[in-house]
Amino acid sequence: MARTSAGTSAGTLAGTLAGTSASSTATKESAAVTLAGVSKVYGRGPAAVRALDQVSLDAAPGEFVCLIGASGCGKSTLLSLVAGLDEPTGGQIDVGGRVGLMFQEPGLFPWLTAAGNIELALRARGMGASGRARAAGGQRAGQLRAGQQRAGQQRAGQQRAGQQRAGGRGIGRALTRAERKARAQELLEAVHLGGFGGKRPHELSGGMRQRVALARALAQEADVLLMDEPFGALDAMTRDLLHDELDRIREGRELTVLFVTHNVREAVRLGDRVVLLSSRPGRVLAEYPVPIERPRRIDSAPVSQLAATITDRLREEVSRHAQ
Amino acid sequence: MPSDSGTGATTLAAGFGGLDALELAPPPAGRRVTARKVWSVIWPKLAAIAIVFVIWEAVHLTGWKKWVLPGPGVAMSNLWAQARTALLWHAIATTLERAVIGFALAMLIGSVVGALVSRNRPLRSAVGSLLTGLQTMPSIAWFPFAIIFFGLNTAAILFVVVLGAAPSIANGLIAGVDYTPPLLLKAGTMMGLRRVSLYRFLILPASLPTYVAGLKQGWAFAWRSLMAGELLVLIANQPSIGVLLSNYQDQSDMPSVVAIMIVILVIGLVVDSAFGAADKAIRKRWGLV
Numbered sequence: 384m385a386r387t388s389a390g391t392s393a394g395t396l397a398g399t400l401a402g403t404s405a406s407s408t409a410t411k412e413s414a415a416v417t418l419a420g421v422s423k424v425y426g427r428g429p430a431a432v433r434a435l436d437q438v439s440l441d442a443a444p445g446e447f448v449c450l451i452g453a454s455g456c457g458k459s460t461l462l463s464l465v466a467g468l469d470e471p472t473g474g475q476i477d478v479g480g481r482v483g484l485m486f487q488e489p490g491l492f493p494w495l496t497a498a499g500n501i502e503l504a505l506r507a508r509g510m511g512a513s514g515r516a517r518a519a520g521g522q523r524a525g526q527l528r529a530g531q532q533r534a535g536q537q538r539a540g541q542q543r544a545g546q547q548r549a550g551g552r553g554i555g556r557a558l559t560r561a562e563r564k565a566r567a568q569e570l571l572e573a574v575h576l577g578g579f580g581g582k583r584p585h586e587l588s589g590g591m592r593q594r595v596a597l598a599r600a601l602a603q604e605a606d607v608l609l610m611d612e613p614f615g616a617l618d619a620m621t622r623d624l625l626h627d628e629l630d631r632i633r634e635g636r637e638l639t640v641l642f643v644t645h646n647v648r649e650a651v652r653l654g655d656r657v658v659l660l661s662s663r664p665g666r667v668l669a670e671y672p673v674p675i676e677r678p679r680r681i682d683s684a685p686v687s688q689l690a691a692t693i694t695d696r697l698r699e700e701v702s703r704h705a706q
Numbered sequence: 707m708p709s710d711s712g713t714g715a716t717t718l719a720a721g722f723g724g725l726d727a728l729e730l731a732p733p734p735a736g737r738r739v740t741a742r743k744v745w746s747v748i749w750p751k752l753a754a755i756a757i758v759f760v761i762w763e764a765v766h767l768t769g770w771k772k773w774v775l776p777g778p779g780v781a782m783s784n785l786w787a788q789a790r791t792a793l794l795w796h797a798i799a800t801t802l803e804r805a806v807i808g809f810a811l812a813m814l815i816g817s818v819v820g821a822l823v824s825r826n827r828p829l830r831s832a833v834g835s836l837l838t839g840l841q842t843m844p845s846i847a848w849f850p851f852a853i854i855f856f857g858l859n860t861a862a863i864l865f866v867v868v869l870g871a872a873p874s875i876a877n878g879l880i881a882g883v884d885y886t887p888p889l890l891l892k893a894g895t896m897m898g899l900r901r902v903s904l905y906r907f908l909i910l911p912a913s914l915p916t917y918v919a920g921l922k923q924g925w926a927f928a929w930r931s932l933m934a935g936e937l938l939v940l941i942a943n944q945p946s947i948g949v950l951l952s953n954y955q956d957q958s959d960m961p962s963v964v965a966i967m968i969v970i971l972v973i974g975l976v977v978d979s980a981f982g983a984a985d986k987a988i989r990k991r992w993g994l995v
């Protein structure tokens with residue numbers, strides 16, 4: 384697949400360019416997402432709100448990381464930063480490859496059919512790359528923007544991300560109309576909506592819309608999928624099926640997922656690792672690897688057990704905020 | 707399904723299939739347009755017209771100003787008589803031609819101005835309030851300027867029609883751009899839509915309903931400006947609705963004046979309801995109603 388080969392050549396290039404510094408950051412090199420000391424402050428002066436404080440986090444390629452925390456832990460802020468929709472106040476974010484984002488609301492375009500929404504995503508793929516490397520804090524992000532000739536001075540990850548972004552443009556070969564149509568149909572079938580391509584979003588149920596949104600995110604050939612409480616508004620039955628669906632879709636592809644939720648069981652059911660964030664400001668409080676074999680069930684004993692442990696820790700954190 | 711394998715996927719497909727079938731409302735039973743349905747839409751309108759005629763006739767029967775106020779019967783038979791002359795149709799054709807040209811120009815100018823203003827922040831603070839000012843200014847106040855500038859000709863009329871309609875159209879587009887849902891903007895940005903493509907594939911389609919509302923309002927202003935213009939700018943040998951109205955006024959021919967007024971009302975309503983239908987069709991397509 385074009386995506387994989389682009390990624391590989393980008394990695395090799397980055398290694399060559401980065402020289403000796405590459406070996407010292409070998410673990411970072413292999414991470415799909417790296418957050419180093421990321422802070423985000425909204426507003427200025429006494430009214431300023433510190434949403435994120437020195438958050439450092441890695442996600443390996445293909446890893447499923449769930450972010451969990453009580454209200455005010457800056458989960459959604461974190462995803463916006465990784466998605467590049469917002470700039471961090473301090474720290475550095477490296478993302479290898481293309482980023483897709485799913486919200487609690489499907490965010491489909493109401494004037495297009497389900498298939499039309501996916502076809503547009505396929506078409507837009509060639510228009511701009513969304514993989515990015517950004518940095519802030521002390522240095523202006525613009526100076527650090529990847530692709531600049533500062534190989535020796537910058538962190539290897541920065542370079543890698545930059546090269547990958549350049550590689551990302553390569554896969555943007557414009558698909559023909561017929562190719563887009565065929566690919567959209569494939570993606571719809573992958574989310575079990577093969578027969579609903581001609582429907583408009585308002586003609587579908589909430590769960591179906593969210594599956595179209597998933598297909599649309601997949602259409603972007605994302606290497607990193609950011610999911611912001613994507614199943615939060617759905618009923619339990621639909622959510623269970625979508626969990627299975629997500630497992631199945633990730634089979635056979637290296638899709639890194641950052642999944643924000645407030646549902647601890649959901650986090651344990653899905654994640655390779657659960658990261659617990661503190662509230663106001665958001666900090667990484669604890670990390671829990673999830674050593675449970677797949678396929679998992681949300682109501683199985685091991686899932687419940689680990690979820691209970693995490694919930695206790697979460698309650699402890701929440702009660703810290705009581706007067 | 708090509709990507710499915712094993713029993714797990716099969717049950718997953720079955721699970722989704724079952725849920726989808728349960729969640730989707732059953733298709734609406736036969737959307738046939740029956741005579742009963744048509745009648746249910748039409749009768750309130752007919753009743754309203756009938757009530758107006760009854761009141762009109764009642765006033766006429768009291769004998770109040772009976773030398774100058776014709777009854778509905780006289781006015782309608784006058785309209786019928788005029789409808790069988792070529793003059794009325796010629797006048798309607800002239801007026802509608804001006805309406806179409808003027809509105810098309812207003813649409814072009816309004817859309818271009820709206821698109822530019824919505825994109826550009828300094829331009830917006832400069833021109834934004836000016837547009838609203840233009841919109842509130844009675845278009846008839848432009849005629850002395852237009853007549854001196856263009857002379858007594860069609861250009862003067864069209865100028866005022868465009869000035870009347872374009873601000874509403876521009877404002878409609880600007881409002882539509884402003885109210886593009888932030889969630890869709892995020893989604894579009896994540897897809898890789900930028901600048902021009904973001905406009906073409908997201909912002910412009912998203913602003914369509916508001917734009918059509920602006921067109922509808924623009925039409926109302928254009929039609930008013932056009933009638934004012936035709937009454938003020940009388941062009942010889944070119945019968946228009948305004949010319950007819952003005953002539954009948956000079957002849958103190960009240961039944962003909964009322965008949966022409968009915969024509970003006972009907973044309974305005976028909977075009978307005980066409981915009982209304984377009985608006986409704988868009989909302990239905992988007993699931994907003």
